[in-house]
Amino acid sequence: MNPSHMTFSKRTNWHRQPNKLSRLIDSLRKNGKSIIDLTISNPTECGIGYPEEEILSAISNPSVFHYEPDPRGLLSARELVCEFYKKKNIVVDPSNIFLTASTSEAYSIIFKLLCNVGENILVPKPSYPLFDYLAQLNDVELNYYCVRYDHEWQVDIDSIKTAINKDTKAIVLINPHNPTGMYLRQNDYRGIVALAKENNLSLIVDEVFIDYAFESEEGRTASTAGESEVLTFTLNGISKMMGLPQMKLGWIIVNGQKPIINEALERLDIICDTFLSVNTPVQVALPKLFDAGKIIQQNILTRIRSNYSTLITQTLNSSCSALTAQGGWYGIVRVPRIKSEEEWALQLLETKGVYLFPGYFFDFEDDGYLIVSLLTESFAFQKAVSEIVDYVSTV
Ligand SMILES: Cc1ncc(COP(=O)(O)O)c(C=O)c1O
Secondary structure (H helix, E strand, O other), X not given: OOHHHHHOOHHHOOOOOOOHHHHHHHHHHHOOOOOEEOOOOOHHHOOOOOOHHHHHHHHOOHHHHOOOOOOOXXXXXXXXXXXXXXXXXXXXXXXHEEEEOOXXXXXXXXXXXXXXXXXXXXXXXXXXXXXXXXXXXXXXXXXXXEEEEEOEEEEOHHHHHHHOOOOEEEEEXXXXXXXXXXXXEHHHHHHHHHHHHHOOOEEEEEOOOOOOEOOOOOOEOOOOOOOOOOOEEEEEEHHHHOOOHHHOOEEEEEEOOOOHXXXXXXXHHHHHHHHOOOOHHHHHHHHHHHHHHHHHHHHHHHHHHHHHHHHHHHHOOOOOEEOOOOEOOEEEEEOOOOOOHHHHHHHHHHHHOEEOEEHHHHOOOOOOEEEEEOOOOHHHHHHHHHHHHHHHHHO
């Protein structure tokens, strides 16, 4: 037997070989080929304007020299998070907030709170790839429900019903969903709450992209930060909301009925007290970061709206089409199924220097989808989309 199998846990026994696409991009980059990157998800690396002076002044604060450990995070920072929701007409009690280092960490904490080994959480399919790792690291199983496209994206409520079994503990809702950009409809949300109530499940609602709508529209589910019909964990953080992933600050808002909510808060206190993972500098910087964040968010919104509109107009009357999205940082292009997604991605990279992800990276059920980041600098984005349209029409 390979000795590493005896040394390390089975849960870390991951397949780590680079795939064909990552091998190709590495070799092209080594050879100096110019590439347009449509996979970029890091807003600090794509020419978005940041108010640097304001951010530097936010972190230069003498309060960083004092350490006041609190499993929920500094009260002053939690009160600012409450202010943020107040502007959305949602009342949040600061004692129901747990600050975390990131939304990913928040998921992990909630999985630990809710699940015994082998119990499961429902997550949407397609979705972004982090869930597999989060579930494995917490010995939790994932069951899937579907998000389907028919002129626009929609949650398949029947698939949620089918996926629930006796070991299901929670349903993850991503509003708006990544990578499809679908906002959750109020009717669907009410149906999901009813299912959660009936089956004694919690809801985990990820709202990291909620402020990135392309247009406003009636009927969308607003933040669930004030919802208490079932035990609900609402997640957000400054990584996406303010385009500041390097600052490492997220939060969980816990709502529900008494006494279950008190039990949740006390158990979370112990989990978070074990790690105390949120750093003091970001918490004391938060008032000024909220101000700077408005400018950054606006700059990101301008970029993604302009790129989404480019995507729609440039793919009109072509052999590929852009799927309708309502917000978020990604666009989806449907290409003819005469090749596999992987072949399309490899060939676009090799022949046109356009680097994008095939849909199967995000667990799309069917073949024929390519995912493009709307964060890419707008001129490069236009060029990349015209290369895609051109390539698809000539093969
Ligand atoms: C929908 C969604 N939720 C959460 C995260 C993780 O965010 P954070 O940087 O706060 O861990 C991501 C990252 O891509 C995401 O797409």
